[in-house]
Amino acid sequence: MNGGPEGTLIVGYGNALRGDDGMGWHAVQRLSEDRRLSGAQVLWRHQLTPELADDLSRASLAVLIDIDVELEAGAVSVRRLDSAPDTGSAWSHHIEPASLVSLAHELYGATPAVFVVSVGAGSLEVGDRLSPAVERALPEVVDAVVAIVAGHGARASDL
Amino acid sequence: MSREIVIDPVTRIEGHSKITIQLDDRGEVADAHFHVAQFRGFERITQGRPVHEMPAIMSRICGICPVSHLVASAKAVDDILAVEPPPTGADLRRVINLGQIVQSNALSFFHLSAPDLLFGFDADPAKRNIIGLARENPGLARDGIALRKWGQQIIEWLGGKRIHPTWIVPGGVSQPLTAEVRDRILAGVPEAIAAVERAIAWYKTDMVRWEEEAATFGNFRSAFMGLVDRNGNVDHYDGWLRVIDADGKFLADRVDPHGFNDFIGEAVEPWSYLKSTYWKAMGYPDGMYRVGPLARVNVSERMGTPRADEELDKFRWRVGRVAGSSFHYHYARLIDTLHCIEKIDQLLRGPDILSTHVRSRAEVNRLEGIGVSEAPRGTLMHHYKVDDDGIVQWANLIIATGHNNMAMNRAVLQVARNHVKGDRLEEPMLNRVEAVIRCYDPCLSCSTHALGEMALRIQLLAPDGAVLDDLAR
Numbered sequence: 179m180n181g182g183p184e185g186t187l188i189v190g191y192g193n194a195l196r197g198d199d200g201m202g203w204h205a206v207q208r209l210s211e212d213r214r215l216s217g218a219q220v221l222w223r224h225q226l227t228p229e230l231a232d233d234l235s236r237a238s239l240a241v242l243i244d245i246d247v248e249l250e251a252g253a254v255s256v257r258r259l260d261s262a263p264d265t266g267s268a269w270s271h272h273i274e275p276a277s278l279v280s281l282a283h284e285l286y287g288a289t290p291a292v293f294v295v296s297v298g299a300g301s302l303e304v305g306d307r308l309s310p311a312v313e314r315a316l317p318e319v320v321d322a323v324v325a326i327v328a329g330h331g332a333r334a335s336d337l
Numbered sequence: 338m339s340r341e342i343v344i345d346p347v348t349r350i351e352g353h354s355k356i357t358i359q360l361d362d363r364g365e366v367a368d369a370h371f372h373v374a375q376f377r378g379f380e381r382i383t384q385g386r387p388v389h390e391m392p393a394i395m396s397r398i399c400g401i402c403p404v405s406h407l408v409a410s411a412k413a414v415d416d417i418l419a420v421e422p423p424p425t426g427a428d429l430r431r432v433i434n435l436g437q438i439v440q441s442n443a444l445s446f447f448h449l450s451a452p453d454l455l456f457g458f459d460a461d462p463a464k465r466n467i468i469g470l471a472r473e474n475p476g477l478a479r480d481g482i483a484l485r486k487w488g489q490q491i492i493e494w495l496g497g498k499r500i501h502p503t504w505i506v507p508g509g510v511s512q513p514l515t516a517e518v519r520d521r522i523l524a525g526v527p528e529a530i531a532a533v534e535r536a537i538a539w540y541k542t543d544m545v546r547w548e549e550e551a552a553t554f555g556n557f558r559s560a561f562m563g564l565v566d567r568n569g570n571v572d573h574y575d576g577w578l579r580v581i582d583a584d585g586k587f588l589a590d591r592v593d594p595h596g597f598n599d600f601i602g603e604a605v606e607p608w609s610y611l612k613s614t615y616w617k618a619m620g621y622p623d624g625m626y627r628v629g630p631l632a633r634v635n636v637s638e639r640m641g642t643p644r645a646d647e648e649l650d651k652f653r654w655r656v657g658r659v660a661g662s663s664f665h666y667h668y669a670r671l672i673d674t675l676h677c678i679e680k681i682d683q684l685l686r687g688p689d690i691l692s693t694h695v696r697s698r699a700e701v702n703r704l705e706g707i708g709v710s711e712a713p714r715g716t717l718m719h720h721y722k723v724d725d726d727g728i729v730q731w732a733n734l735i736i737a738t739g740h741n742n743m744a745m746n747r748a749v750l751q752v753a754r755n756h757v758k759g760d761r762l763e764e765p766m767l768n769r770v771e772a773v774i775r776c777y778d779p780c781l782s783c784s785t786h787a788l789g790e791m792a793l794r795i796q797l798l799a800p801d802g803a804v805l806d807d808l809a810r
Contacts, residue, residue, distance in 0.1 A: 224400065224500060228448060228467055228478075229486045277468060284471040285479050 186218040186327055187237035187290075191225055192245055198299040198312045202243045205295075205319050214324050226273045228281055235286035239330045241323050242275050242294045245312070249298030252311030254318045256326065259292040293326050295319055356770055357608075358753045366757050369750040371742070371774060373611035380732045388414055388701065388727045389507055395719065396501050398734075401444070404437035404492055405712035406719075407505040408574065412708025413719040414507040416595070417727070419702035426509025426695040428684050431574045432522075433495045433505065434710065435677040435684075438573060439529070440488025441713035442630070442674040445778040446536065447481020450667055453775070454543065458550065458768040477539060480532035484674070487525045491681070494518045509696035519685050526682045530644065533675045537648055540668060544655070547664065551656075553755045554773045555663030555748025558583035560616055560626035562740065563636040564594070564711050570641035571633045571676065573711040579636045580616060580626060585659045588616065594709035597718055603735070613742040614735055625743040628715025629777065630669040635659050642683065645676035663748045666776040701727040712737050714778050738779040748773045 188209055190202030206222040209215055219237070223230065226242070234240055249255055259279055275294050282288040297319060300309030308316075361367040379398055386394060395410040396403040408430055415422065422430065452465045455474055463469075471478040495510075495518065496502025504511050544551075562580045566572040569579070569590075578592040580600075589600060604613045604621045616624035626632075635658075639646050649672055656665050684690065701723060708719045715737030722731040738745075752773045756766035 229482050229489065232482055232486060280468060281471050281478075284468070285475050285482070 185237055185239075186215070186330075187233055187240040188215070188218055188220045188243070188323060189223060189226070189230065189233075189240070190221070190243040191223045193224060195304060195306055197301045197303050197305050197307070198245050198297075198309050199302050200306065201245045201297050201299075201308060201312050201316075201319075204308060204313075204316060205243050205323075208316060208320050209323060212320060212324065215327060218327065226275065226278050228273070228278075230278055231281035231285055234278060234282040234290060234292070235288035237288075237290045239327065240290050240292045241326055242278075242292065243319065243323070244275075244294065244296055245299045245302075246296035247299050247302075249296060251298045251300035251309065252315045253298040254315050254322060255294075255296045255298075256322050257294050257296075259294060291330060295322050295326075356749055356774070358749075358757060358770075360757070366750065366753045369746065369753045369770075370606075370608050371745045371749050373609045373738075380734060383721075383729050383732050386729050388417055388706075388721065388723045388729055391719075391721060391729065391732075392505055392507065393501075393503050395734075396503070400500050402437060402441055402712050402714070403501045404433055404496070404505070405710065405717050407502070408434050408710045409708040409712070409717045409719040411505045411507055412710060413706040413721050414708070416706030416708060417701055417703050417721065417723055418507055418699040418706075420508050420697045420699040422509035422697055423692070423694045425513070425689050425692040426697070427574070428687060428690060429495065429510045429514055429695060430505055432681055432684050433492055433502075434574055435681050436488045436491030436495070438488075438711075438713045439674055439677050439681075440485045440492070441778075442670050442677075443481055443484035443488060445713070445775075446667060446670050446674075447477065447484070449778070450772075450775055451477060451481065453768075453772050454540075454547065454667070457546075458772055459765050477536065480535055484529055484532050487529050490525070491522055494521060506696065508698055511696065513693045513695045514685075514691055516691060519690065523682065523685055526678060529678045530675065533671060533678065534644070537668075537671045537675065540671060541651070541655075544668075550769070550772075551662045551664040553752060554769070554776060555744065555751055556661055557747055557751060558661060559744055559747075560588055560619075560624070561632035561635045561659070562616075562626050562628050562716060563633045564709070564716060565637055566641070568641070569638035571637040571639075571673075571711075573677070573680075575710070578709070578716070581636050581659065583659060583661060585635075588618070594718070595707045597707070597709065597735075598720070601735070603739075609742070611742050612735070612739045614740050615743065622743055625747065626740065627663075627744045628737050628740040629666060629713075630673040631660060631663070631666045632715060633673055633711065634669045640672065640676040642676050642679035644679055645672055648672045648675060663744070663773055663776040666778070670778075701725070714738060715740055738777070741777050741779065745774055745777050745779065748776070 190206035192199040192202040194200035194203040203222050206220055210220040259276055279292050297312055297315050300311045355372050357370050358366055359368040383394055391414055392407050392410040396407040398406050448467050452470050455470060456465045492502060496504040560580055560582050562578060564572045564576045565579045566576045578594050579590045580588040582588055600617055602615050602617045606613060615621045616626050634649060640649050652668060652672055705722045710717055717737060718735040720733045721729055723729055749770055752769050756769050
């Protein structure tokens with residue numbers, strides 16, 4: 179967790195005891211050991227909370243990793259978030275990534291590039307294991323994050 | 338024709354609940370109930386588990402205050418082992434418990450309640466949330482985030498993780514404190530104090546705006562209970578139970594918490610899974626009492642730290658020696674937070690805080706144990722019975738929200754009587770009924786909590802169940 183003011187912030191989130199909802203936790207285990215991302219600040223959280231706005235404000239690039247019940251099981255999606263202020267939900271247990279970006283901007287004047295990497299959920303039943311489809315998708319998640327960091331032109335290992 | 342109003346769910350609290358308001362034939366409020374509709378069953382789940390596992394299991398009750406359950410559970414197991422943690426182990430438990438209270442109090446005041454206070458209770462819910470707070474008063478929002486983050490960091494640095502740490506163990510803590518972690522925590526103290534003092538200054542300046550709410554938000558006579566130390570000052574970890582009445586007269590003092598069953602009864606109502614506790618000497622339901630930040634400042638002689646004591650004097654000058662309005666929980670919560678920060682600073686500067694002797698070890702020496710401490714929302718009690726092999730046979734928990742159950746119901750009734758007019762459902766009533774519950778910051782043993790608007794529905798029902806009016810947002 180060595181990120182700096184101009185570093186890369188990677189946050190995997192979800193409940194590690196609810197099947198595929200824990201994908202963020204599993205992804206973070208791999209990402210934190212990936213030498214291509216050495217120097218990035220890699221966090222796991224149960225949920226996105228307002229406190230992360232402070233971490234976000236210190237980053238030039240942020241990647242948020244979560245499960246998505248709308249996608250096909252195991253499908254990986256990457257999208258860049260607009261920096262436009264969000265006016266949506268302000269629930270803490272499913273605070274929208276856009277709300278977090280908005281908070282970081284409103285409170286700290288920060289405008290980092292923010293990407294969301296999502297994987298379609300297969301099962302959200304109680305348990306600490308991923309469904310086969312999501313398990314198979316993990317390498318793709320790692321590659322997607324590495325590609326985002328490389329593409330941003332700020333390789334975490336150079337920071 | 339009598340009617341019933343249902344507010345389901347209540348927003349910006351920890352857990353799931355609803356409120357019903359019963360109208361009589363004249364359309365006046367006859368009664369009100371705060372229903373807790375979720376069931377957890379930890380007291381049954383733990384039967385058959387080895388008692389050493391209890392702290393780790395019990396911390397899973399809640400994602401907001403797991404440390405509080407860890408502390409009370411570990412103390413109950415200490416009792417069963419007949420073991421005292423070494424002084425440094427006890428002090429380190431105190432530090433992490435105080436860090437828990439700081440972060441939880443910050444969540445309650447800054448994230449959950451400040452939007453109501455800043456925008457007013459009738460402001461558009463789309464604005465009356467943490468995002469709106471950030472836009473309107475970013476300094477206040479930043480202070481809330483900084484305070485909560487600092488409290489969470491204390492838990493993470495000491496306990497290894499922010500939620501459900503397992504560092505607190507029977508007999509003490511599993512690892513000693515390092516100088517590096519101590520210094521890291523201490524480095525954050527000045528800014529934490531500055532943040533909460535700015536919030537107190539803001540609150541005091543704006544207090545006049547909420548005089549009407551303070552007069553009608555659960556403003557009633559009740560007893561108060563909390564832990565105090567040998568000097569009668571607030572104690573969040575240990576000490577004796579003190580109970581005062583609405584005039585400040587002692588109903589009980591220097592009560593050994595191990596004997597709480599002699600004084601506290603538990604009643605069950607068919608409309609809620611949350612038990613109602615009461616002061617036995619006064620019977621049920623007359624024995625209503627309150628716990629939490631307001632109770633702590635009411636029952637204590639002093640907070641016991643200089644800055645918090647200075648603010649306590651001002652608090653008492655403004656609202657009286659025994660504050661009766663539930664609205665003053667907000668003010669008391671800030672003073673409580675200030676004290677916790679000062680106390681963390683004191684404890685970490687203790688000469689033996691880096692001692693490596695932090696845990697005592699023993700086997701089962703008693704078949705029954707009780708652990709009592711102050712959680713963010715009030716006094717928390719864990720009571721276990723085991724067999725000769727240390728296998729849990731029975732467990733009973735009394736959480737702060739249970740202590741406050743009757744008071745919350747009374748508060749809802751009072752607000753409803755003041756704000757329910759006629760047979761129509763109006764937003765101002767809805768906003769205030771929810772807000773008075775939020776004063777108590779009830780934790781319904783759930784790891785989720787709202788920071789803003791959520792789907793909300795109120796129904797006006799005829800005695801036969803027919804919906805007469807329906808309000809949703």
